[in-house]
Amino acid sequence: MCDQTFLAITFGPCDNCSQNKPLMNIYLKNEPINYCSLCVELMACQGLAKGETIHTLKAESETLKTKLEEERAKLHDVELHQVAEKIEALGQFVMKTRRTLKGHGNKVLCVDWCRDKRRIVSSSQDGKVIVWDAYTTNKEHAVTMPCTWVMACAYAPSGCAVACGGLDNKCSVYPLSLDKNENLAAKKKSVAMHTNYLSSCSFTNSDMQILTSSGDGTCALWDVESGQLLQSFHGHSADVLSLNLAPSETGNTFVSGGCDKKANVWDMRSGQNVQSFETHESDINSVKYYPSGDAFATGSDDATCRLYDLRADREVAIYSKESIIFGASSVDFSLSGRLLFAGYNDYTINVWDVLKGTRVAILFGHENRVSTVRVSPDGTAFCSGSWDNTFDLRNILYGFALYWHQGLYIGVLHHPVMSVP
Amino acid sequence: MTINTLSQDGVQRQQMPCLTKMERMIISMQDPDMGIKLRNQRLLITVIPHAMTGLDIVEWLIKKCSISDEEALHVGQLFVKYGYIYPLKEPRNLILKADDSSYRFQTPYYWMSTRWPASELDYAIYLAKKNIRKQGELIEYEKECYNALHKRINHTWDFVVMQAREQLRASKQRRKGDRIVLECQEQAYWLVNRPPVSPEHYKLTTLTKNTIAIYVKYCEQYQPHDPIMQGCLPSNPWITDDIMFWNMNSETYKFLSEVALPTKLRVERWSFSFMELLNDQMGRKEFLTYLEKEFSAENLCFWQACEDVRHGETAKIPEKVDEVYKQFLAPGASRWVNIDSKTMEKTLEGLKRPHRFVLDDAQMHIYFLMKKDSYPRYLKSELYKNLLARAIVPQETKKSVFPFMRRQRHSSPSPALATQTAEDDGKAKYSNSNSGTASRL
Numbered sequence: 001m002c003d004q005t006f007l008a009i010t011f012g013p014c015d016n017c018s019q020n021k022p023l024m025n026i027y028l029k030n031e032p033i034n035y036c037s038l039c040v041e042l043m044a045c046q047g048l049a050k051g052e053t054i055h056t057l058k059a060e061s062e063t064l065k066t067k068l069e070e071e072r073a074k075l076h077d078v079e080l081h082q083v084a085e086k087i088e089a090l091g092q093f094v095m096k097t098r099r100t101l102k103g104h105g106n107k108v109l110c111v112d113w114c115r116d117k118r119r120i121v122s123s124s125q126d127g128k129v130i131v132w133d134a135y136t137t138n139k140e141h142a143v144t145m146p147c148t149w150v151m152a153c154a155y156a157p158s159g160c161a162v163a164c165g166g167l168d169n170k171c172s173v174y175p176l177s178l179d180k181n182e183n184l185a186a187k188k189k190s191v192a193m194h195t196n197y198l199s200s201c202s203f204t205n206s207d208m209q210i211l212t213s214s215g216d217g218t219c220a221l222w223d224v225e226s227g228q229l230l231q232s233f234h235g236h237s238a239d240v241l242s243l244n245l246a247p248s249e250t251g252n253t254f255v256s257g258g259c260d261k262k263a264n265v266w267d268m269r270s271g272q273n274v275q276s277f278e279t280h281e282s283d284i285n286s287v288k289y290y291p292s293g294d295a296f297a298t299g300s301d302d303a304t305c306r307l308y309d310l311r312a313d314r315e316v317a318i319y320s321k322e323s324i325i326f327g328a329s330s331v332d333f334s335l336s337g338r339l340l341f342a343g344y345n346d347y348t349i350n351v352w353d354v355l356k357g358t359r360v361a362i363l364f365g366h367e368n369r370v371s372t373v374r375v376s377p378d379g380t381a382f383c384s385g386s387w388d389n390t391f392d393l394r395n396i397l398y399g400f401a402l403y404w405h406q407g408l409y410i411g412v413l414h415h416p417v418m419s420v421p
Numbered sequence: 422m423t424i425n426t427l428s429q430d431g432v433q434r435q436q437m438p439c440l441t442k443m444e445r446m447i448i449s450m451q452d453p454d455m456g457i458k459l460r461n462q463r464l465l466i467t468v469i470p471h472a473m474t475g476l477d478i479v480e481w482l483i484k485k486c487s488i489s490d491e492e493a494l495h496v497g498q499l500f501v502k503y504g505y506i507y508p509l510k511e512p513r514n515l516i517l518k519a520d521d522s523s524y525r526f527q528t529p530y531y532w533m534s535t536r537w538p539a540s541e542l543d544y545a546i547y548l549a550k551k552n553i554r555k556q557g558e559l560i561e562y563e564k565e566c567y568n569a570l571h572k573r574i575n576h577t578w579d580f581v582v583m584q585a586r587e588q589l590r591a592s593k594q595r596r597k598g599d600r601i602v603l604e605c606q607e608q609a610y611w612l613v614n615r616p617p618v619s620p621e622h623y624k625l626t627t628l629t630k631n632t633i634a635i636y637v638k639y640c641e642q643y644q645p646h647d648p649i650m651q652g653c654l655p656s657n658p659w660i661t662d663d664i665m666f667w668n669m670n671s672e673t674y675k676f677l678s679e680v681a682l683p684t685k686l687r688v689e690r691w692s693f694s695f696m697e698l699l700n701d702q703m704g705r706k707e708f709l710t711y712l713e714k715e716f717s718a719e720n721l722c723f724w725q726a727c728e729d730v731r732h733g734e735t736a737k738i739p740e741k742v743d744e745v746y747k748q749f750l751a752p753g754a755s756r757w758v759n760i761d762s763k764t765m766e767k768t769l770e771g772l773k774r775p776h777r778f779v780l781d782d783a784q785m786h787i788y789f790l791m792k793k794d795s796y797p798r799y800l801k802s803e804l805y806k807n808l809l810a811r812a813i814v815p816q817e818t819k820k821s822v823f824p825f826m827r828r829q830r831h832s833s834p835s836p837a838l839a840t841q842t843a844e845d846d847g848k849a850k851y852s853n854s855n856s857g858t859a860s861r862l
Contacts, residue, residue, distance in 0.1 A: 024543075026584060026587075032591070040542070043580065057579045057582060057583055058579075060582045060583075060586065061578055061579060061582055064549070064552070064571075064578075064582060067552070080633055080636065083633040083634060083637065084633075084636075084637060087637060098659045098660065099659070114836065115836075116833070116836055117667060118658075118667070118833065119835070119836070133832055133833070133835075135658065135659070135664070135830055135832075135833075136830045136831075136832050138832065140835060158836060159835070159836025159837060160836060160837045175837075176835070176837040177837070178835060178837055204732060205728070205731075205732045206732035206733065208732055208733050208734050208735075209732060223734065223735040224734075225734045225735065225736060226734075226735055226736060228735060230735070230777070247696075249695070249696050249788070250785070269778055269781075290636070290639075291639070291643070292635070292636075292639045294635065294636075295636070316633070334647055334649045334650060335643060335646060335647040335648070335649070335650075336639070336640050336642075336643035336644045336646065336647035336650055337636070337639055337640055337643065338640040338643075338644065338647065338650055339649065339650065354636070354640070355636060355637060355640060375649075378648065378667075378670070379646075379647050379648050379649055380648040380649070380653065380657050380658065380659055380666070381649075381657075381659045382649070
């Protein structure tokens with residue numbers, strides 16, 4: 001025979017579990033011992049072998065991490081704002097509220113624009129879903145859902161239906177009828193069924209398919225006519241709070257964000273999780289694609305918004321400030337992608353310069369947390385919904401409010417005073 | 422032989438009988454009397470025991486199995502490929518050369534038949550050892566694997582590092598010759614079990630200035646079109662209560678008494694990307710007119726029909742697919758589309774069991790055909806250039822004489838009404854729309 005192997009024993013009883021298995025030769029305190037692969041894995045996951053100090057190992061691991069960062073740096077990674085240094089800074093923005101939509105009896109949870117650029121559907125905690133012509137502020141349709149906390153609503157691409165859902169664990173589609181006497185609820189179609197609350201829903205390119213995300217940790221694609229489940233997406237380890245479809249040529253992917261701090265990109269055809277990003281420190285409340293589809297932004301409870309590039313497979317920008325302490329609940333881009341609107345739980349809306357990473361405006365005006373921010377399809381305005389209630393002062397003395405306003409503010413930014421590059 | 426490559430216990434199913442056979446041969450190669458004569462091999466200043474030359478191996482195989490030169494070399498190659506023999510000089514190059522290059526037998530511990538799981542943990546420990554032992558020891562793809570592993574099995578990293586250190590410490594206590602042998606064996610084992618993967622697989626795409634520049638470029642290109650950034654002409658309806666902006670850029674002709682000229686910005690935007698052109702109803706119609714002149718309008722119609730299948734009702738898919746086949750794909754069809762034979766074959770095969778995505782490949786082919794060929798030519802065509810020249814730049818809305826008086830805000834017909842009327846009339850108002858899809862609006 002040729003080689004005397006120093007790793008002689010290959011099969012036999014494991015020193016730990018005593019089962020006859022192929023053995024691995026490992027060292028504990030300079031002593032070679034033989035464990036089976038299962039016991040090795042278990043021990044490795046426990047973090048420490050017997051007799052080692054955490055201190056020395058941590059030092060070693062830090063050295064390796066530094067080495068890793070050095071390797072990364074050698075790849076000439078560049079930050080977004082460094083390249084954006086040469087671009088002209090944005091001037092002062094002046095924002096005015098142009099419309100206030102009043103009519104919800106309780107917190108506004110979700111809002112979606114119609115493709116006609118002026119209609120909006122909104123849903124609230126009291127179970128009401130209202131369709132408005134935001135331009136005239138007229139209410140056009142109203143539906144009362146059988147459940148409270150309607151967290152998700154969406155306008156169909158054709159403008160002929162709306163979808164909504166929440167604590168009922170379902171997503172229902174209501175065709176919009178113009179017959180004043182008709183009860184919209186009569187024609188309702190129950191499409192999606194989850195095992196926990198519905199957090200977000202979106203029509204795909206047509207009225208016929210809906211994508212939903214739920215507190216049960218999954219997303220799903222449904223056929224509206226039949227209610228059939230077409231594809232389900234598993235991979236999040238906690239509630240999924242938000243999703244957004246990619247504006248791509250092939251139209252096959254979407255991104256979702258959840259309470260497991262992860263943002264996942266999915267292929268709609270296969271159900272596969274194709275990319276995953278985990279740099280946030282807390283729940284991701286909102287995800288939205290950059291208009292070109294090459295990146296997406298997230299808003300999280302850790303009070304930051306971040307931009308992730310899909311081809312580089314990493315985070316490329318963080319939008320944060322020391323004075324911003326409360327979580328971001330909702331994000332959306334302006335039409336050119338230069339501005340990022342983010343609504344926060346401290347009742348404000350911050351407007352970020354996407355390229356430079358700086359904040360260009362802070363908007364006050366809501367009296368409770370901003371739950372949703374949406375830019376209109378042609379980029380002429382953006383709309384924010386909130387948990388506002390304004391009290392008639394007198395009634396506070398009695399400990400309850402008789403008169404509630406829940407506001408939807410339609411804001412428009414005056415184009416700023418700045419030189420056009 | 423089934424397509425299931427893994428058997429119950431996760432081993433490559435087809436391999437076990439082959440491995441057994443190979444091992445029998447390897448053992449007889451090492452027979453003290455009838456086997457290959459092994460010598461000491463000098464590697465720099467150290468002596469490596471039990472080495473043989475490539476020529477030895479080939480000659481032994483010729484004698485033992487009564488085969489030709491060529492066949493012996495081929496069989497020998499397999500031994501190297503499966504890790505039973507490894508080269509000393511160029512360890513990364515797992516081939517057999519029938520000359521005086523040195524080879525050694527791999528220790529049975531590392532034989533493939535031991536069914537070692539070759540787990541990520543093992544590999545991580547190996548790479549960590551290499552990294553600690555000598556800076557810059559890891560080559561490109563190994564660095565990438567290392568980084569990827571660090572991310573993936575991060576929870577065991579303490580253990581990995583500890584084991585790597587311990588194993589290095591233990592190996593220092595051995596004679597140099599033995600240490601080198603061990604290192605060679607281990608290296609060979611991992612080269613077989615973790616061959617360098619193609620760069621795309623593990624690559625961390627670098628975020629160079631060029632890749633980030635696309636964001637800057639996009640923002641700059643679209644800034645004139647972003648009403649919040651730069652205002653819009655004639656005016657922003659939300660500010661002035663004048664909906665001229667919406668009327669001028671309307672996508673449906675229903676709300677215009679006659680076909681009005683589009684704005685310059687709108688026509689310009691069609692040149693940004695093929696998707697922009699297709700997303701705009703007017704743009705799509707213009708493009709169709711152009712294609713009709715080029716006798717390739719069936720491409721766009723086919724693409725639209727495929728979109729309809731993809732996004733339409735599940736129940737209607739079989740009949741829609743059948744329609745598409747009759748119109749566009751069948752031999753001698755009235756609007757036959759030119760797809761390459763491979764894609765056509767695959768599509769026709771898939772049509773036997775129609776599903777939502779069965780036309781995807783064909784649709785993709787036609788889409789990119791239009792994008793690469795018809796679209797650029799359209800942008801250079803007289804049709805487009807004329808429209809761009811005639812397109813209007815709206816005048817800014819005159820400010821009201823009484824600024825505190827609000828203009829009357831007119832309501833607009835609901836999109837829901839549009840559907841109902843169309844249904845009532847029983848007419849298809851749009852030449853290229855299908856019920857329920859986005860093109861309606």
